[in-house]
Amino acid sequence: MKIGSWIGFGALAVLACQALAQTPMPITNGSFEQDDPIFGGLLGYNVLPGSSVSTDQHRTGARSVAMGQTPLNNFVGITTDTVNFLDPNFPYYDVNIDWTGGNIRATMWYLIPADAPVQGGGGGIKLDIKLFNQNYASLDGRWDIQGNTGGAWVKYEVVWNKADIKQKVWINATENCDGGCFVNNGPPPYGVPPYPSRVKVTPGRWGGESGGGAGTNTIYIDDLSLTQDHSCPADYNGDDVVDDADFTIFVPSYNNLIDFRADLNGDGLTDDADFSLFASAYNDLICAE
Numbered sequence: 001m002k003i004g005s006w007i008g009f010g011a012l013a014v015l016a017c018q019a020l021a022q023t024p025m026p027i028t029n030g031s032f033e034q035d036d037p038i039f040g041g042l043l044g045y046n047v048l049p050g051s052s053v054s055t056d057q058h059r060t061g062a063r064s065v066a067m068g069q070t071p072l073n074n075f076v077g078i079t080t081d082t083v084n085f086l087d088p089n090f091p092y093y094d095v096n097i098d099w100t101g102g103n104i105r106a107t108m109w110y111l112i113p114a115d116a117p118v119q120g121g122g123g124g125i126k127l128d129i130k131l132f133n134q135n136y137a138s139l140d141g142r143w144d145i146q147g148n149t150g151g152a153w154v155k156y157e158v159v160w161n162k163a164d165i166k167q168k169v170w171i172n173a174t175e176n177c178d179g180g181c182f183v184n185n186g187p188p189p190y191g192v193p194p195y196p197s198r199v200k201v202t203p204g205r206w207g208g209e210s211g212g213g214a215g216t217n218t219i220y221i222d223d224l225s226l227t228q229d230h231s232c233p234a235d236y237n238g239d240d241v242v243d244d245a246d247f248t249i250f251v252p253s254y255n256n257l258i259d260f261r262a263d264l265n266g267d268g269l270t271d272d273a274d275f276s277l278f279a280s281a282y283n284d285l286i287c288a289e
């Protein structure tokens with residue numbers, strides 16, 4: 001579908017996509033070297049039972065996190081969902097995100113000694129999309145590590161597509177409403193907008209009955225990092241181009257109006273104002289310089 005002829009809708013250049021590189025996000029203590037100077041324990045993380053700081057292995061610095069064996073229906077790992085008493089403006093160590101920004105990428109490195117192979121279980125990096133301390137959506141980074149790495153560090157990366165994140169929040173906002181729907185002016189303080197603004201990051205292992213059962217031995221992790229692709233709001237599907245594929249995402253949201261998935265002006269609705277913005281961005285086509 002060609003909508004180039006619709007571009008007469010005004011020169012709303014505010015959405016001209018910024019030519020920014022991926023933005024390193026302020027994940028605290030990603031190399032696991034620091035303890036909290038006041039409260040002790042691993043700075044920036046809630047270390048769940050079964051996990052611990054280890055000096056046996058380290059990719060950088062002197063420490064890593066050891067995620068131990070995972071009993072059935074149990075979870076072993078660390079999470080950023082821990083209170084930061086030192087910063088009144090950033091009360092949790094969860095990582096700030098830009099709702100109108102790009103795809104979110106997480107990387108870490110893992111190691112399994114040759115003489116202690118992992119059997120069973122699953123895991124990965126889980127992402128929870130949050131506003132304040134309310135969880136709006138959970139996205140798993142699937143991971144089925146078995147065997148061993150021969151003692152070498154192996155890179156693990158997961159990318160959460162921006163459209164998938166919005167879709168998950170949308171489903172929770174509209175289909176799981178028994179306890180109070182939080183789409184558009186839903187029960188305060190959880191109405192959307194305001195949009196979720198941070199993520200809880202959880203590297204971990206889990207031993208589900210349908211997910212490989214219990215997991216043996218230890219997986220060491222190090223050098224956790226998060227980035228978000230540059231902001232190009234009208235690029236709904238996160239491929240760095242504003243084209244017909246994005247228009248097909250725009251249309252259903254525009255048709256039901258209350259849909260925030262294609263909202264471009266931040267009012268929680270997808271209406272004519274957003275169409276004007278989308279048409280302008282479509283005319284530019286390319287997000288990145």
Ligand SMILES: [Ca+2]
Pocket residue numbers: 234235236237238239240241242243245246
């Ligand atoms: Ca696109």
Ligand SMILES: [Ca+2]
Pocket residue numbers: 263264265266267268269270271273274
């Ligand atoms: Ca709007």
